[in-house]
Amino acid sequence: MSHNTIALNKQQQPLDHLDSVWLFGYGSLIYKADFPYMQCKPACIYGWQRRFWQGSHDHRGTPQAPGRVLTLIEAPGARCAGMAYEVTPDTFEHLDHREKNGYLRVFTELHWLGEPGQTQGLVYLASADNEAYLGPDTDAAIAAHIASSAGPSGPNSDYLLQLAQALRDMDEQDEHVFAIEQQLLKLLK
Ligand code: BEZ
Numbered sequence: 001m002s003h004n005t006i007a008l009n010k011q012q013q014p015l016d017h018l019d020s021v022w023l024f025g026y027g028s029l030i031y032k033a034d035f036p037y038m039q040c041k042p043a044c045i046y047g048w049q050r051r052f053w054q055g056s057h058d059h060r061g062t063p064q065a066p067g068r069v070l071t072l073i074e075a076p077g078a079r080c081a082g083m084a085y086e087v088t089p090d091t092f093e094h095l096d097h098r099e100k101n102g103y104l105r106v107f108t109e110l111h112w113l114g115e116p117g118q119t120q121g122l123v124y125l126a127s128a129d130n131e132a133y134l135g136p137d138t139d140a141a142i143a144a145h146i147a148s149s150a151g152p153s154g155p156n157s158d159y160l161l162q163l164a165q166a167l168r169d170m171d172e173q174d175e176h177v178f179a180i181e182q183q184l185l186k187l188l189k
Contacts, residue, residue: 005130006100013105013122015089022121023095024110026050026082027070028159031166033083034098035091042113042170043084045123048072050080050174052142052160055132058101059153060146067149067156068134068142070163071103071126081172084110084121095124102130113170139176143183157184 015021023029024043027050033040054071061067072080092105103124110121126133137145149156164181167174 004100005102005104006096010096013107015092018089020086021089021092022110022119023085023087023091024082024108024121024123025085026072026080026123027163029085030083030170031162033085035085035087035094037085037087037091039086041084041115042081043110043121044079044081044113045108045110046079047074047076048080048108048123048125049075049078049176051136051176052146052180053133053135054102054126054130055134056101056149056151056156057132059151060156060159061149061151065149066132066134067151067159068145069156069159071133072123081113081167081170081174083170084112092122099124102126102132139179140183143180143187146180147184147187157188160184 024045050070051073052068052070054069055066056069057063057066060069103126105122105124107120108123109118111118146156146160160181164177
C-alpha cells in the first residue's frame with residue numbers, strides 16, 4: 001500500500017452524512033490538538049496497544065532517514081488510554097493530511113475514563129502492509145533510532161518525551177512507552 005493514504009481514507013470512510021464524529025488520539029493527538037473540537041474527554045480502547053513501529057517520513061524524520069512514531073497493534077486483552085475529541089467531519093480534511101504517512105482511519109469502540117459509557121469513534125492506524133512500516137525492535141534500538149531522528153515537526157525525541165509526560169499527567173501507565181523513554185533519557189544525558 002502506498003504510504004500516502006489521503007485518497008484512500010476519503011474513499012473508504014465517507015463521513016459527510018454525520019453531524020459530528022469522535023476521534024480517539026493515542027499519540028501526539030493526546031497533547032497536540034491543532035484543530036477545532038466541540039468536546040474532549042479521556043477515553044480508552046480495548047484490544048489494541050501502542051507501539052513505536054511506524055516510520056515517519058514527514059513529521060519526525062525524512063524520506064531519507066525516517067523517524068519512529070506510533071501505531072496500534074491488535075492485542076487481545078490489551079487496553080490503550082488516550083484522548084477523544086468530538087469534531088465535525090470536515091476536520092478530517094486537515095487530519096488526513098497530517099496523518100497521511102501510512103495511516104488509515106477505522107471505527108472502534110471508545111470507553112470513557114472516569115465515567116460510564118461508550119461510543120463509536122475513529123482511530124488512525126498504520127498496518128504492517130504500509131510502505132513506511134518499520135516493525136518491532138528492542139527498546140534500546142528504538143530509543144537510539146528516536147534519539148538520532150528529526151523532521152519538519154521537530155526532534156523525534158520530543159514526540160516520545162511529550163507523550164510520556166502526557167500519559168503521566170493522565171495517571172496512565174504504558175510499559176512500552178516508559179521503557180523506551182528510560183533508554184532515551186540515558187542516551188540524552
Ligand atoms: C494519535 O495520536 O492518535 C495518532 C497517532 C498516529 C497517527 C495518527 C494519530
